[in-house]
Amino acid sequence: MSVLSFNPIGIIKTPYIDTAPYQPIEAEDQEFYLELEPHYIDGLRELDSFAYIYVVYFIDRLTTSPQMTVSPPWAAGQQIGLFASRSPLRPNPIGLSVVKIKKIIANRVYTSGLDVFDNTPLLDIKPYIKDLDSKPEANNGWVDAAADSDHLALHIQGIPHDY
């Protein structure tokens, strides 16, 4: 199939220069924001009427090729299909995060924690619409059956812990 091309609409600013957590752990003094190129500013109108948004980005710090199965942390070596995981190493390294909007100032959208490196290329912002996107009858799939599912759940929910 043909190659598709995309142009970033901005960058994501985070405190993570060299290392990033598995899931965002937000300290009091840390800032996370999406900085759009100025000509996209009108596209943000009414965005702050939403509590949550999807952030779509390009995972640009990968140095190895994706494997079709992965062994997630705290899953005791269990082999999971790549598409059943949220591993960043994917054939198309498109990242997706659900975050809270804190405030919008000009071309900056301040959000809750985002587990991406500073200056990550931003591809899209979409409103997270409760009636469309919140699925109370969803499940956690293999995660709930993983060897240390309680520990994995802390990471997935971004809950700080010491072990």
Added chain:
Amino acid sequence: MSVLSFNPIGIIKTPYIDTAPYQPIEAEDQEFYLELEPHYIDGLRELDSFAYIYVVYFIDRLTTSPQMTVSPPWAAGQQIGLFASRSPLRPNPIGLSVVKIKKIIANRVYTSGLDVFDNTPLLDIKPYIKDLDSKPEANNGWVDAAADSDHLALHIQGIPHDY
């Protein structure tokens, strides 16, 4: 910024050859499935442990350029920022849908309704993880305040109706 490139991992098969609904309305005899290129088949392991998945695709039937504000249907001419809408006309035409998994047979993932055209290029599949992605405290933003929000809600939820 530099141009980023992606290669489809497969295609999406739907009944929509020429026209597609605003949101999926699934008839009894209609099939929707993701057909991955065969070398990605191992990537599907354990995917069927999830009730829902994210489908990420390239919106490839666009003939006009995106505008930074849009006037959604049933919103009485209200101007909404593009990034506060789910309009397919975006700077990076990446589509995102949450669907149910029905069954997986070899390289085909059968799903609930998807409002995309037949043969849409598939970019990624990610598990929808309840603890990470379901946000009961989310809202519907400007949609709830729209002129005909009840009608718009039917479309957003994919509920068939005659008007």
